[in-house]
Amino acid sequence: MNKNRYHLHEERLASTDDQGHRVYIHPEDVTGFWRTQRTKVYWFLILIYLVLPWINWDNKQIVLLNIPLREFTFFGTTFYAHDAPLILLVLLGFVFTMGFITSIWGRVWCGWACPQTVFIDTLFLKVEKLIEGKSRARQKLDSSPISFEKVYKKSLKWLAFTFISLVIAHSFLGYFVGARNLLQITLNGPSSHPSLFILSMIITGIILFDFGWFREQFCIIACPYGRFQSVMMDENSLVVAYDSARGEPRRGLNTDPSNPKEGDCINCYHCVKACPTGIDIRRGTQLECIACTNCIDACDTIMTKINKPKGLIRYDTENNLEGKESSRFGIRSGIYLFALITIFSLLAYNISKSGQLKITLIRGTGTPYRERILKNGQREITNLYKMRLDYKEEKALKIDFRLKKKENRSQVELISPARPFQLHSGRSKTSLIHFRFSPHFLKGGNRKIELQFYDIQKPNQIIITKEVNLVGPLH
Numbered sequence: 193m194n195k196n197r198y199h200l201h202e203e204r205l206a207s208t209d210d211q212g213h214r215v216y217i218h219p220e221d222v223t224g225f226w227r228t229q230r231t232k233v234y235w236f237l238i239l240i241y242l243v244l245p246w247i248n249w250d251n252k253q254i255v256l257l258n259i260p261l262r263e264f265t266f267f268g269t270t271f272y273a274h275d276a277p278l279i280l281l282v283l284l285g286f287v288f289t290m291g292f293i294t295s296i297w298g299r300v301w302c303g304w305a306c307p308q309t310v311f312i313d314t315l316f317l318k319v320e321k322l323i324e325g326k327s328r329a330r331q332k333l334d335s336s337p338i339s340f341e342k343v344y345k346k347s348l349k350w351l352a353f354t355f356i357s358l359v360i361a362h363s364f365l366g367y368f369v370g371a372r373n374l375l376q377i378t379l380n381g382p383s384s385h386p387s388l389f390i391l392s393m394i395i396t397g398i399i400l401f402d403f404g405w406f407r408e409q410f411c412i413i414a415c416p417y418g419r420f421q422s423v424m425m426d427e428n429s430l431v432v433a434y435d436s437a438r439g440e441p442r443r444g445l446n447t448d449p450s451n452p453k454e455g456d457c458i459n460c461y462h463c464v465k466a467c468p469t470g471i472d473i474r475r476g477t478q479l480e481c482i483a484c485t486n487c488i489d490a491c492d493t494i495m496t497k498i499n500k501p502k503g504l505i506r507y508d509t510e511n512n513l514e515g516k517e518s519s520r521f522g523i524r525s526g527i528y529l530f531a532l533i534t535i536f537s538l539l540a541y542n543i544s545k546s547g548q549l550k551i552t553l554i555r556g557t558g559t560p561y562r563e564r565i566l567k568n569g570q571r572e573i574t575n576l577y578k579m580r581l582d583y584k585e586e587k588a589l590k591i592d593f594r595l596k597k598k599e600n601r602s603q604v605e606l607i608s609p610a611r612p613f614q615l616h617s618g619r620s621k622t623s624l625i626h627f628r629f630s631p632h633f634l635k636g637g638n639r640k641i642e643l644q645f646y647d648i649q650k651p652n653q654i655i656i657t658k659e660v661n662l663v664g665p666l667h
């Protein structure tokens with residue numbers, strides 16, 4: 193039996209012992225080309241994450257996902273509830289972008305951009321190292337009995353983790369509530385917005401649990417992307433891989449007396465010690481590998497020390513490693529790219545089509561209609577709609593609206609305060625519209641009508657027509 197604790201069991205996760213208990217992984221620090229590049233990318237991403245909610249574009253927060261109002265703003269373009277097909281296109285675009293990137297560069301998302309990796313590596317591991325010391329010191333502290341030093345260091349670490357989690361959680365909420373709005377609410381104290389306070393505490397708790405304690409377990413057992421990324425990859429995808437043709441037979445394992453020559457791997461286990469998921473990349477591509485490149489740098493350091501060329505562990509394709517022809521851009525990548533171009537073309541077309549005046553009509557919350565008995569004994573139904581007008585032209589515009597079908601005009605009363613609407617460039621206006629009508633106007637409990645919006649200077653030129661579905665009782 194191999195006594196080396198880094199020699200992993202064939203059928204067990206590196207992060208569990210033979211009883212199935214969690215083994216806490218303390219990856220060793222590495223230095224090298226990839227480490228330096230990743231540090232730069234991580235800090236850049238963290239900076240974007242923290243700063244983005246504070247930037248305004250067109251008088252709106254650059255990215256704002258206002259769920260209660262069902263308004264989703266991305267870089268000056270706002271999508272509303274009725275833009276669900278466009279939001280679906282954005283989501284599909286994201287999925288196919290991930291597919292395309294994965295098919296060419298493998299799990300580059302996991303190693304270079306996933307919040308799990310970025311925050312743990314850049315903030316949580318750094319704080320842990322600062323307070324508890326390097327990898328071996330941390331392992332020693334974990335296995336030591338309770339002492340003043342242990343309690344002090346662990347308490348200090350979790351206090352720092354809590355502070356970092358609070359900052360991450362509040363920045364996250366800033367994308368939904370608005371950063372400035374959230375700052376004001378926070379300054380007013382928890383009692384001013386108890387539900388938001390509770391939500392922020394829940395998110396902080398989840399971050400603290402995941403980034404502080406759960407860590408690589410999330411990547412190994414919970415991450416859905418980790419599960420289906422293998423479907424997006426093939427033998428031509430770039431992976432972090434060990435060149436077994438060059439490395440084997442590794443030192444001490446050559447059992448062929450007729451040819452005692454050994455490969456370049458000196459079996460030092462540095463690649464395993466540096467791995468944040470605790471795996472041995474020499475066993476081939478594994479689901480647990482998040483392509484963080486730590487093992488590349490760890491092995492390159494060893495290769496430099498023993499005067500061998502770097503790259504025993506490197507970014508490469510499986511085909512290349514097996515000496516086969518490798519093409520980066522295969523059929524799979526082509527399909528993803530085609531889908532991506534189609535989706536983004538559709539998105540661009542739909543956004544440009546929406547023009548300089550955008551009118552959004554959303555049914556008022558609460559009951560879909562109100563019914564009342566008039567003095568003359570007749571019934572009257574009221575539907576309430578919220579209207580939003582977004583205008584971008586330089587020249588001011590005064591608009592009004594009417595029912596498209598003349599025969600409907602005498603049957604449906606439109607009540608909206610502030611008509612006509614004076615619009616100025618870059619400004620939005622909101623208003624309510626009450627539709628009043630007799631239940632006899634409906635057919636089977638509902639009826640679609642159309643509203644025409646026109647410039648009051650040119651009443652015959654219709655700018656936009658919007659459809660509204662009026663509802664009421666079935667009888």
Ligand code: SF4
Nearest residue numbers: 467481482484485487
């Ligand atoms: S095997 Fe290498 S690239 Fe994969 S997770 Fe471990 S250290 Fe990172």
Ligand code: SF4
Nearest residue numbers: 457458460461463491
């Ligand atoms: S770091 Fe390189 S030399 Fe050392 S065990 Fe890993 S692959 Fe072999």
